Amino acid sequence: MKEMGVPGRPVRIGIIGLGGRGRGQLSTLLGMEDVVVPVVCDNYPDRVEEGRKLVADKRGGVMPDGTTDYREVAARDDIEAVVVMTSWTSHIKIAVECLNQGKWVAMEVGGAASLDECWSLVRASEKNGKHCMIIENCCYGQEEMAILNMVKNGVFGEIVHCQGGYQHDLREEIGNGDVSRHYRQDNFLHRNGELYPTHEIGPIAKEINLNRGNRMLTLCSMASKAVGLEAWLKEHRKDSPLAERRVNAGDIVTTMIKCANGETILLTHDCTLPRPYSRGHRIQGTKGIWMEDTRTVYIEGRSPVKPGEWTHSWESDKGIMEEFEHPLWKAYRQFGLRGGHGGMDYLVLRAFVESLQQNVAPPIDVYDTASWMAITCLSEQSVAMGGAPVPVPDFTNGEWIWRGAENIGDYSLDVIPG
Amino acid sequence: MKEMGVPGRPVRIGIIGLGGRGRGQLSTLLGMEDVVVPVVCDNYPDRVEEGRKLVADKRGGVMPDGTTDYREVAARDDIEAVVVMTSWTSHIKIAVECLNQGKWVAMEVGGAASLDECWSLVRASEKNGKHCMIIENCCYGQEEMAILNMVKNGVFGEIVHCQGGYQHDLREEIGNGDVSRHYRQDNFLHRNGELYPTHEIGPIAKEINLNRGNRMLTLCSMASKAVGLEAWLKEHRKDSPLAERRVNAGDIVTTMIKCANGETILLTHDCTLPRPYSRGHRIQGTKGIWMEDTRTVYIEGRSPVKPGEWTHSWESDKGIMEEFEHPLWKAYRQFGLRGGHGGMDYLVLRAFVESLQQNVAPPIDVYDTASWMAITCLSEQSVAMGGAPVPVPDFTNGEWIWRGAENIGDYSLDVIPG
Numbered sequence: 108m109k110e111m112g113v114p115g116r117p118v119r120i121g122i123i124g125l126g127g128r129g130r131g132q133l134s135t136l137l138g139m140e141d142v143v144v145p146v147v148c149d150n151y152p153d154r155v156e157e158g159r160k161l162v163a164d165k166r167g168g169v170m171p172d173g174t175t176d177y178r179e180v181a182a183r184d185d186i187e188a189v190v191v192m193t194s195w196t197s198h199i200k201i202a203v204e205c206l207n208q209g210k211w212v213a214m215e216v217g218g219a220a221s222l223d224e225c226w227s228l229v230r231a232s233e234k235n236g237k238h239c240m241i242i243e244n245c246c247y248g249q250e251e252m253a254i255l256n257m258v259k260n261g262v263f264g265e266i267v268h269c270q271g272g273y274q275h276d277l278r279e280e281i282g283n284g285d286v287s288r289h290y291r292q293d294n295f296l297h298r299n300g301e302l303y304p305t306h307e308i309g310p311i312a313k314e315i316n317l318n319r320g321n322r323m324l325t326l327c328s329m330a331s332k333a334v335g336l337e338a339w340l341k342e343h344r345k346d347s348p349l350a351e352r353r354v355n356a357g358d359i360v361t362t363m364i365k366c367a368n369g370e371t372i373l374l375t376h377d378c379t380l381p382r383p384y385s386r387g388h389r390i391q392g393t394k395g396i397w398m399e400d401t402r403t404v405y406i407e408g409r410s411p412v413k414p415g416e417w418t419h420s421w422e423s424d425k426g427i428m429e430e431f432e433h434p435l436w437k438a439y440r441q442f443g444l445r446g447g448h449g450g451m452d453y454l455v456l457r458a459f460v461e462s463l464q465q466n467v468a469p470p471i472d473v474y475d476t477a478s479w480m481a482i483t484c485l486s487e488q489s490v491a492m493g494g495a496p497v498p499v500p501d502f503t504n505g506e507w508i509w510r511g512a513e514n515i516g517d518y519s520l521d522v523i524p525g
Numbered sequence: 526m527k528e529m530g531v532p533g534r535p536v537r538i539g540i541i542g543l544g545g546r547g548r549g550q551l552s553t554l555l556g557m558e559d560v561v562v563p564v565v566c567d568n569y570p571d572r573v574e575e576g577r578k579l580v581a582d583k584r585g586g587v588m589p590d591g592t593t594d595y596r597e598v599a600a601r602d603d604i605e606a607v608v609v610m611t612s613w614t615s616h617i618k619i620a621v622e623c624l625n626q627g628k629w630v631a632m633e634v635g636g637a638a639s640l641d642e643c644w645s646l647v648r649a650s651e652k653n654g655k656h657c658m659i660i661e662n663c664c665y666g667q668e669e670m671a672i673l674n675m676v677k678n679g680v681f682g683e684i685v686h687c688q689g690g691y692q693h694d695l696r697e698e699i700g701n702g703d704v705s706r707h708y709r710q711d712n713f714l715h716r717n718g719e720l721y722p723t724h725e726i727g728p729i730a731k732e733i734n735l736n737r738g739n740r741m742l743t744l745c746s747m748a749s750k751a752v753g754l755e756a757w758l759k760e761h762r763k764d765s766p767l768a769e770r771r772v773n774a775g776d777i778v779t780t781m782i783k784c785a786n787g788e789t790i791l792l793t794h795d796c797t798l799p800r801p802y803s804r805g806h807r808i809q810g811t812k813g814i815w816m817e818d819t820r821t822v823y824i825e826g827r828s829p830v831k832p833g834e835w836t837h838s839w840e841s842d843k844g845i846m847e848e849f850e851h852p853l854w855k856a857y858r859q860f861g862l863r864g865g866h867g868g869m870d871y872l873v874l875r876a877f878v879e880s881l882q883q884n885v886a887p888p889i890d891v892y893d894t895a896s897w898m899a900i901t902c903l904s905e906q907s908v909a910m911g912g913a914p915v916p917v918p919d920f921t922n923g924e925w926i927w928r929g930a931e932n933i934g935d936y937s938l939d940v941i942p943g
Contacts, residue, residue, distance in 0.1 A: 264756070265752055265756070267749050267750060267752060267753065267776045267777060267798060268749050268776065268777040268795075268798075275836070276836065276837060325911055325912065327745045327747060327781070327912040327914075329745060329781040329783055329789055330789070331685045331686050331787060331788060331789040332685060332786070332787025332788065334683055334685060334787075334811055335685065335811050338682070338683070338811045357789075358685045358686065358809075359685060359686040359789055359809065361781050361789060361791055363745070363747040363779050363781065363912060365747055365911070365912070368750070369749060369750025369752075370749060370750065371747055371748070371749040371775075371777055371779060373779055377686075377809070380685060380686075380809050380810070380811060380814065381811075381812065381813055381814070381823060381824075381825040381837065382809070382813075382814045382823055382837065383823050383836055383837045383838055383839050384835075384836035384837075391776075391777065391795070391798050391800065392798070393752055393753050393756045393798060393799075394799060395799055395800075396798065396799070396800045398818065400816065400818055400819050401818050401819055405799060405800055405801055406799075407799040417802075418693070418694065418801055418802035419694060419799065419800065419801045419802075420801055421801050492914075493743055493783070493914045494743065494745040494781060494783070494912070494913075494914040495913060495914060496745075496910075496911045496912040496913055
């Protein structure tokens with residue numbers, strides 16, 4: 108790993124999608140002096156202007172180009188990559204167009220609407236020899252990377268089961284969708300499934316080497332009734348047509364996944380009931396267990412044993428989290444945290460930029476992107492069939508068996524010392 | 526609710542099954558002066574003698590009868606009820622014989638091996654007009670009853686999702702099965718499914734009125750690989766044939782259940798990996814959430830709100846647990862806790878005894894018993910079919926729609942003041 112923050116060769120990147128998330132990520136990218144942004148793009152002209160000003164403010168007043176047509180961005184020959192941060196149902200289409208125009212693509216998170224669009228992403232990446240990386244920031248969380256470090260060091264023994272959840276009370280945000288122009292509302296009103304799987308499956312994929320010696324085989328999803336958002340809209344949107352709207356998305360959607368090497372994964376989507384935020388991460392192996400909600404751990408042979416007790420006791424994870432802090436995060440703290448979401452936004456964007464600079468596959472590649480996003484449409488199918496198992500495609504077409512450590516960029520998730 | 530601990534009419538009860546659990550429960554029963562035990566029974570003659578002495582010690586030296594043949598107990602005309610505490614794969618058969626001989630039956634927990642044996646229990650109870658109650662002690666836990674009290678008082682709003690788990694590191698107990706004569710070992714070696722569902726489904730069933738206006742419709746189960754117990758046996762049973770045994774039971778078995786009124790239930794069976802004990806209880810409704818693992822709660826309009834915070838905050842459940850302590854538990858604490866497992870063993874046995882004395886249906890009846898136990902064989906089927914949904918039989922044959930509050934014994938789970 109090279110010294111953090113040292114600029115590499117300048118890379119020219121177009122930005123598509125300038126909603127709240129897009130503008131935040133653009134600011135983070137503009138904090139990197141080796142990143143040049145010649146063009147920004149959004150459906151809405153007011154956002155294009157906002158984006159142009161954002162760039163000019165950080166880059167000595169020089170205004171970049173702006174457009175409302177993403178195809179113009181894709182077609183430019185003065186950029187080598189695009190960061191796509193548009194809606195869940197448009198970003199794959201845009202990413203495919205950019206790949207076909209010979210650009211690398213970083214794409215914000217969200218689930219896929221169909222397997223076909225996931226395949227289209229893989230085909231476009233393979234055909235054009237350009238990489239596509241879902242910028243799943245949670246893979247770069249301090250906590251997630253410490254857990255990954257423990258996994259790689261065998262702390263939990265053989266991994267057997269992982270859990271995660273997107274558990275975030277979004278009723279108010281969803282209910283404001285008509286004002287904020289956020290597409291989330293339409294997705295919750297119409298779809299029923301695991302709408303937002305990547306924050307959980309991303310870190311878990313790294314823990315159990317999905318698409319690198321392991322893969323997801325099948326998935327079963329079940330949805331509860333949808334009453335939380337309806338009740339909220341009735342109470343808080345009295346004067347809106349939303350007050351009487353039927354919501355399709357079950358409040359709690361549970362998904363079980365079976366992997367080739369025998370592990371099970373449990374995902375929970377929980378966004379329309381009142382609750383504190385939690386990604387509900389949990390990992391279990393033959394030697395121990397860690398849980399995010401309790402911030403506790405039990406590791407056989409390491410955690411204290413009280414003689415005569417009828418069961419084991421939890422201990423705080425504070426000590427072990429410090430001991431196994433990921434080297435990337437140690438360096439990052441010295442360098443100084445920046446960007447949104449506790450610093451992880453910067454790291455995931457930096458991983459993309461440095462992979463591009465060095466022309467190596469990014470640590471999260473198109474096969475990861477496609478398979479993580481596919482969980483959404485697969486879960487919709489399974490929910491619709493009462494929880495019936497549906498097969499998860501092997502987007503690597505068999506290569507997962509041999510894909511391994513060569514697939515590592517700088518700031519890689521797999522760089523563990525010793 | 527009558528005053529706690531006041532003896533009712535004397536009831537004469539036979540005891541079948543005198544392993545560790547059987548002897549413990551027998552002691553608890555002998556602490557009730559209105560319970561007479563004329564006969565004890567077990568497969569093993571040494572245990573019969575132990576049981577007889579236990580009775581004699583508590584009852585002025587008068588020895589009860591003893592036998593190794595349960596049919597002798599079932600056929601006696603000087604008892605009106607039997608408590609069956611034999612192995613998971615024998616207790617239903619014995620219970621059916623006792624029902625057919627006109628006895629009420631209380632039966633210890635465990636899962637069923639087939640739907641047929643669940644139906645046989647229902648048929649025998651209906652045909653003979655005698656009740657059968659699974660003595661699921663966790664329905665009477667202090668924590669579980671406080672949560673039930675909150676549910677009945679609408680604290681969580683409309684209930685949407687419930688979770689529970691039997692999460693108990695039993696590797697050493699299972700590994701000692703050949704010494705302890707415990708049947709658990711054989712079940713883990715041969716079966717793969719949710720082997721022990723009733724500690725979780727019992728309290729959850731009360732929360733969402735299963736078989737009383739609601740019911741379980743379908744179930745999907747998925748099992749992880751089985752490596753935890755094998756690794757343990759290899760390390761700790763080096764000189765035993767067990768060291769090389771293949772284990773069939775996946776370390777983590779996850780089960781999703783859909784209910785008629787739209788709720789989802791999530792169960793976790795987790796007994797062969799190192800971990801502290803937890804029943805992982807969680808309940809969510811349109812107004813709030815509670816979690817056992819964190820002992821925290823968030824209730825909309827009640828939990829403190831920090832202005833400007835991006836998400837809600839947990840609060841300790843201490844205050845709300847005290848406020849909503851179940852009236853039965855208030856009375857019980859004044860009366861004085863007794864019996865095993867923090868006092869809940871006494872309460873569940875007392876519910877059986879008092880229902881019998883008053884000749885009213887027990888708060889947990891044969892339909893609850895059959896449907897809760899059925900989860901085990903249904904989950905084995907679903908696991909075998911890769912998580913495919915399997916229908917949960919309606920053991921009430923449609924009566925669940927109308928069955929309601931009339932089905933309440935004394936010490937009932939449904940006695941909530943106001």
